[in-house]
Amino acid sequence: MAIILRFVDTHGFLREHFFQIVHVHDTAAATLKKEICDVLARYNLEIHNMRGQGYDGASNMSGAFNGLQALFLRDCPYAYYVHCFAHRLQLALVTCDEKEISIWFFISNLTTIVNLVTSSSKRNAELQSAQVNEISRSIAVGERETGRGANQMGTLHRAGTTRWSSHFDSICGLIDMYEATIVVLEFIITDGSSTSMRGEAGGSLTVMKSFDFIFILHLMHKIMAITDLLCRALQQKFLDILSAMDLVSTTKALLLTLRNDGFDILLSYVKSFCTRLDVDIPDMSARYKRSSRSSQQKDTITFEHHFHYDIFNTAIDFQLEELNSRFSDETVELLMLSSALDPNDNFKWFDIDKILTLA
Template structure:
């Protein structure tokens, strides 16, 4: 069993048996496909193919069919690879009724793109953009229409890079966060329990990854003082001012009311849309329920726009007071430029 050849034979045999079960489940029925491509750790482009079909009991089934290395990432190359995968597994493209992708540039459009190339082989294979992915792109794009929010989105990845770019900084982040949690528990400000306050780190947000912006904001929000401490370490350890990589400016912004307001607004905005995104990612989605959720989210966002300014500012103000960030008195008179 420790021989590599035996292990490979066992894995291949298991894969063949699983694939046979999937093909028997599909039979002569119509099916749809989901495709995505990504680079693996060896920097090779891999294409994953997933099939969706109704079994004999009318229950929707979703099965991972194959993963294929592709050398040509153009629409034509992906289409040829897809046809080869289907034919290899004995699935006729003529039975294809739906195709779903993540909306990347080489997978969408109107002319000479994958969806149209596939429909040349299967005329009834209609294209459906992943609704959760579409929602993610819309929210990020609309939010970045505001110059201030666009700057904030540019600021967050730079903070992640500065804080987590080395093992030393990442370890310091985790240790300081753990010490902060222990101090809060001893003072009775947070409660301890199974599954609470797990060790976490900060990851770079991705525009095409559902929920990544919210997770990053949530982690920075919960580790605010810890992030500031690590940025301070970077400033102190830098041998020269040019080696700080703008960290001093990041540290200054980190302690300003404006950044806190942006953080609170986006956290509330993305939390509202995240519930809808999670619902849209369910395999067995009720269309009526999905439409109701869309209306609920629209109403919630409209209410936040019309009546949420005071509440959002209070949240930002309370956050600043908790983390010893100066909050100016908004009732003070501000002199004009001529004075």
């Protein structure tokens, strides 16, 4: 267990220093508390002087009743727990991915496609060759703009489990190299070294040429373009609390605007994308049949209703729900009130009412 101390030095400057690494036999909250107390006592640092705790969101750390932060609060009631904003955001995004089955299925297929196409240097070379041809074609027909720094060669990015921004990079890469990726998959189907590889490529190609996959690809691109700005901002070394809260509020507002006004624009773009790739577009007014239900399905919904309400609205609603849940607790209020004590610009944010509420 790594212990980091955050404190104000004798000159009034905020410091954050690595303190010690401690071996623990288990990760139970009581064990971690005992080890931290032993280390601090060894250096004559009194527990009752603690004014804050910072951990990740694991239940043994953040639990409201028996988590490490709760155990310390019983001994020192001013040691409020603060969960890293960037980590909160990532958990919100991951939870959204896990809740909506269509999004989960899309992420799973995206990972398979990227791994298949980038698994060897030969396929990477084929991808770049196909990309060169596609860039030349699209410039010739006026689909791409030219200029300094435009149309750089790239590759598909694998999404990491610890940084959600890598998912955005992965989606951006696939959109930019969509047709080149299809060319590589077709090559694998023809010349793959094994039956399983050719079959996997065939399945991935079928998925990529489906309207559902293309719709969710561009939907996730829209959502992540909004949340990625917040994700990167929250990881900046110097970011004050008020700016962070403003960014969270702006992100929520942008997602709500996308939900209210963005479906028709997105659908129109996806249709033009599919038309260019010769992908079948379902009749939006036709009856949609849910694959998870029996043939006795009673409710009658259209394809447009399915894509609008079951996927588009649901994905954004889950995102907003998680953001509201993780960024609207007492800790956020505490941090907002604490901003009244910010000494910058001759205590520009000084507010006696906030300080009284804080006390």
